Structures are given as structure tokens and as C-alpha cells.
Amino acid sequence: NAGxxxxxxxxxxxTGQSMTLQCAQDMNHNSMYWxxxxxxxxxxxxYYSASEGTTDKGEVPNGYNVSRLNKxxxxxxxxxxxxxxxxxxxxxxxxxGARAKNxxxxxxxxxxxxx
Amino acid sequence: AQKIxxxxxxxxxxxxxxxxxxCTYDTSDQSYGLFWYKQPSSxxxxxxxxxxxxxxxxxxxxxxxxxxxxARKSANLVISASQLGDSAMYFCAMRxxxxxxxxxxxxxxxxxxxA
Numbered sequence: 677n678a679g680x681x682x683x684x685x686x687x688x689x690x691t692g693q694s695m696t697l698q699c700a701q702d703m704n705h706n707s708m709y710w711x712x713x714x715x716x717x718x719x720x721x722x723y724y725s726a727s728e729g730t731t732d733k734g735e736v737p738n739g740y741n742v743s744r745l746n747k748x749x750x751x752x753x754x755x756x757x758x759x760x761x762x763x764x765x766x767x768x769x770x771x772x773g774a775r776a777k778n779x780x781x782x783x784x785x786x787x788x789x790x791x
Numbered sequence: 792a793q794k795i796x797x798x799x800x801x802x803x804x805x806x807x808x809x810x811x812x813x814c815t816y817d818t819s820d821q822s823y824g825l826f827w828y829k830q831p832s833s834x835x836x837x838x839x840x841x842x843x844x845x846x847x848x849x850x851x852x853x854x855x856x857x858x859x860x861x862a863r864k865s866a867n868l869v870i871s872a873s874q875l876g877d878s879a880m881y882f883c884a885m886r887x888x889x890x891x892x893x894x895x896x897x898x899x900x901x902x903x904x905x906a
Binding site: 706707709711716717718719720721724726727734764766768770772777778779780781782783784785787 | 795824826828834835836837838841843882884886889891893894895896897898899
């Protein structure tokens with residue numbers, strides 16, 4: 677039962693470097709999400725994708741881009757990393773419908789440090 | 792204004808005792824859902840319990856129950872018979888409306904269970 681898989685688990689970048697965080701889910705969910713978690717801030721939504729081919733900005737989208745590659749995969753790209761992007765990044769997916777209760781299931785997270 | 796408020800940054804509870812974690816929410820929607828997630832020190836986000844705004848009975852899942860008071864806009868999590876493994880961060884979250892609207896999270900409460 678893989679669920680939501682995120683890679684990598686840890687990453688250290690230098691300011692200005694770029695990288696892509698990968699996320700894949702095997703639950704046939706339509707909706708996928710990217711959050712960041714900072715100390716004392718809870719989880720804040722960066723971008724989400726309601727379905728394949730659509731993406732929308734969340735609360736904190738600046739400095740990020742996303743791609744919904746197919747139904748399974750939703751990637752998050754940092755084009756020019758900044759120290760303020762040091763955080764833990766979570767990907768989540770959700771089934772939609774009354775029986776599913778719209779519960780979001782999370783990956784294990786990616787811990788990113790930007791020096 | 793914050794959509795989700797968790798007023799207890801940290802709490803302690805004796806093993807085998809019950810504990811209540813507070814959550815208040817703010818929405819003008821009639822249809823919404825309330826969620827609780829657990830985040831242990833390992834970092835993953837674990838779904839615990841869900842309450843829909845139209846649910847007439849309080850949700851229960853094993854040792855977890857949700858004390859839903861709609862008029863007060865509160866959705867407190869009750870953990871009965873606390874165990875050492877319950878030590879973790881707990882997040883309350885809300886989905887407004889239906890469909891693909893993302894979750895909004897509170898800042899969390901750190902629960903420590905003492906032997």
C-alpha cells in the first residue's frame with residue numbers, strides 16, 4: 677500500500693539552485709496538493725490540482741511552479757531557491773465524493789534546506 | 792481572521808487519562824468538513840477523524856471522538872485512555888464547501904503523554 681510517495685526525503689540546496697520535488701499517488705485520486713510546513717505555522721497550501729490538466733494557486737505560491745503530469749503525478753519546482761523556502765514540503769491527494777469524505781492523504785514529506 | 796484556531800500550543804496528559812484538544816473554526820458556508828490529523832515526531836501526517844457539517848452525531852474512531860458544537864463553531868478532539876504513543880502534534884483542519892476546495896489548517900497542539 678504505497679499511497680502517496682514523495683521524493684526526495686531530504687535535500688540541501690544552495691541559494692539560486694533549482695530542483696523539482698516529485699509526488700505520485702496510486703489511489704486513483706483526482707485532486708492533489710502541495711503544502712509547506714514551517715515551525716509554528718501549521719500547513720500552508722502552495723498549489724493544488726483539482727484534476728489532471730488543471731492547477732490553482734494556494735496561499736503561498738510565490739517562488740514555486742507545479743506540473744500535473746498525469747493523474748498520478750504532481751511535481752513542485754523551485755526555479756531559484758531562496759533561504760525562505762527552507763521548510764518541510766508535503767504532497768497530498770484526495771478522493772472526491774460523499775463516501776470518500778474528501779479526506780486528504782499525505783506523503784511522508786520532503787525536508788528542504790536552502791543555504 | 793484565522794479560519795481555524797487551536798488555542799493550546801502544548802498540553803500534557805497522564806497516561807490512561809482522557810484529554811481534549813480544542814479547535815474553533817470560522818466559516819459562513821453551510822456545508823463544510825472538519826478533520827483532525829496527527830503528526831508524530833517521525834513527521835508524517837496521519838488522518839484521525841472527520842466530521843461533516845450535516846452530520847447529526849459526533850464522529851468516533853476508536854479512542855478518538857470529535858465533540859462537535861455547531862452553534863459554537865467548535866470541533867474538539869477527545870482522546871480517551873491516552874497512551875505514550877499519542878505524544879505528537881495534532882492539527883485541526885477545515886474544508887469549506889464541497890468538491891475540490893483545499894483544507895485550511897490550524898497551527899497545531901503538541902500533546903505530551905506522561906507515564
